[in-house]
Amino acid sequence: MxxxxxxxxxxxxxxxxxxxxxxxxxxxxxxxxxxxxxxxxxxxxxxxxxxxxxxxxxxxxxxxxxxxxxxxxxxxxxxxxxxxGLEYQYNMVIVGAGNLGRALANYSNFCLRGFCLWALFDIDPELVGLNVNGIGIKDISELHDFVADNNISIGIITVPKEAAQGVADRLVAAGVKGIWNFAPVDIKVPDSIILENEHLADSLMVLSFRLRGKMG
Amino acid sequence: MxxxxxxxxxxxxxxxxxxxxxxxxxxxxxxxxxxxxxxxxxxxxxxxxxxxxxxxxxxxxxxxxxxxxxxxxxxxxxxxxxxxGLEYQYNMVIVGAGNLGRALANYSNFCLRGFCLWALFDIDPELVGLNVNGIGIKDISELHDFVADNNISIGIITVPKEAAQGVADRLVAAGVKGIWNFAPVDIKVPDSIILENEHLADSLMVLSFRLRGKMG
The missing domain is CATH 1.10.10.10 (Winged helix-like DNA-binding domain superfamily/Winged helix DNA-binding domain)
Structure with missing residues (x-):
């Protein structure tokens, strides 16, 4: 189509x-x-x-x-x-190569569905140069050029809360069209950018609400 | 109250x-x-x-x-x-000590809100005995007794899809009241058990749907 x-x-x-x-x-x-x-x-x-x-x-x-x-x-x-919209290929990067970023990078079946991960980024020099599931961890200073040069449409944010807005701003400036945010904070992006927040603690609170009648 | x-x-x-x-x-x-x-x-x-x-x-x-x-x-x-329901303390275990399980174990602020993680479980002998954020990884064979003896109310499932239903059954048999499932499959539990599914790939598909008008 x-x-x-x-x-x-x-x-x-x-x-x-x-x-x-x-x-x-x-x-x-x-x-x-x-x-x-x-x-x-x-x-x-x-x-x-x-x-x-x-x-x-x-x-x-x-x-x-x-x-x-x-x-x-x-x-x-x-x-x-x-x-x-699965007939498109969505090129992705992950910013934040901690456990959560690495867990997502290991979710290899994403690429089968057209969501292809091309790089992880981090500020930690001990992580830069390593790779996860065959995908390299690069220095955050390379983010802008990598996103712009590789037609990256989705940026995934798995950094700590304090760093999330700064990372979102850099991803937007570099040209991503969508952001999938795992940091436990509501980041702001321009209206033209599609934002999905994944607030894991929120799910735990919904579980708590539903459980509370069963607690002694 | x-x-x-x-x-x-x-x-x-x-x-x-x-x-x-x-x-x-x-x-x-x-x-x-x-x-x-x-x-x-x-x-x-x-x-x-x-x-x-x-x-x-x-x-x-x-x-x-x-x-x-x-x-x-x-x-x-x-x-x-x-x-x-945050005035209660919810005791939790994680089954599956891969990257995702470890990422959740590192989410230390959960405990401040009353969601306290007491152990991770895995079948991999190389992981058993290690610890994450101060919390030990135990052999899956210890799951039943640990849940029953420590008033564990929430089991978090971060194992591969194929193993998820089996783990859910074991958690239910051991006495948890709620399950937070990260495996990308819809598990079945008795009506008395509160289940929250966290299907990460589903969020990526919603992002895809919202992005597709912007793809060339």
Whole structure:
């Protein structure tokens, strides 16, 4: 699909968008099991949602499946991948080569899906020059040129909280289009930059809220 | 607040619950800056939400703030902490002492908030006996007794996808009340167990979806 033919999904609520990766993940497992088709009831049941929610969610993006036949698993998997934007290659760098940065660098299956990691950056001279999962750790001073020269579209921030805004500013100045921030702080970026925050402590607090009725 | 006086928040939508950690985080920063009071407008503006959303969210939990005065920062911070359940101590173990498990073990400020990590577990004999941030890595065979003997309420899963369900089953059998799962697979647990999944690849896909209009 060329860019100019690409449908706009501006009307689709973010809660629906956030369920797409789960649909994609479940369908991927069914593709691996070589299942050819599945009913909306069965797919919904696997995912612990209602069949009507599944159908409503998919209706935002077009017509999938046929009454009485269900969905062709492989087709729906491919379509959802396209909706998510997985036909593009996203070139990425990680800034911060501590345990979290290295954990993400080891998540090698990211690249299979088109998210390719090309370098890690750090300020620690003891880390610079090492490599993780075959990917080199470079000095932070090389960040700007590397991002600009290698068509890097996503910067991943895994530095301490205090350093995060400075790193975000450098990534933006160097030309990334999106930032995935793991530092436990809300960084500010220009409106043109897509920002996803991953506040791990927030999830732990949601777990706490849900657990507190069970604590003695 | 004793357990039997604890209000029920069963009616509060999960989207509201998920915003509580963000309120708590911002208020914590204001407490550090020794700010005494803040208007709902100003707090909402800092957080990029509307003042009416802020007031509506807080109304689910009681009456906070005063017309014309705003909120007492420290009081609201403490109240939200209580609502989240942060007056309890949650004892935790991590299963999987790879980079991600070690990254989480290094997140030392978790314990300040009452989430205390007591051990990591792994099957790799080369890792067993080492320690991370002062916390020992134990053999997985010790998991059951350790969880049962140390009042462990939360198990964190950072093992590969294939091993995740088995680890979840062992944690449940040993008596944890909640599971925080980082393995990229949807594990099944009994209804009585609180499960939070942290699917990192899902966030990357949401980033992809939001970026795709900007890709050439």
């Amino acid at each position: 060329k860019k100019d033919q690409r449908p706009s999904y501006d009307h689709v609520p973010m809660v629906v968008i956030k369920r797409l990766p789960k649909y994609y993940r479940y369908l991927g497992e069914l593709v691996e099991k070589k299942l050819e088709r599945i009913s909306s009831q069965k797919l919904a049941q696997m995912m612990d949602i209602s069949a009507s929610q599944l159908r409503q969610d998919l209706n935002h993006f077009g017509e999938f499946g046929q009454q009485g036949y269900g969905y062709r698993v492989e087709d729906l998997y491919q379509e959802i991948g396209k909706i998510i | 004793k357990k039997d006086q604890r209000p029920s928040y069963d009616h509060v939508p999960m989207v509201v619950i998920k915003r509580l950690p963000k309120y708590y985080r911002y208020l914590g920063e204001l407490v550090e800056k020794k700010l005494e009071r803040i208007s709902s407008q100003k707090l909402a503006q800092m957080m990029d939400i509307s003042a009416s959303q802020l007031r509506q969210d807080l109304n689910h939990f009681g009456e906070f703030g005063q017309q014309g005065y705003g909120y007492r920062v420290e009081d609201l911070y403490q109240e939200i902490g209580k609502i989240i």
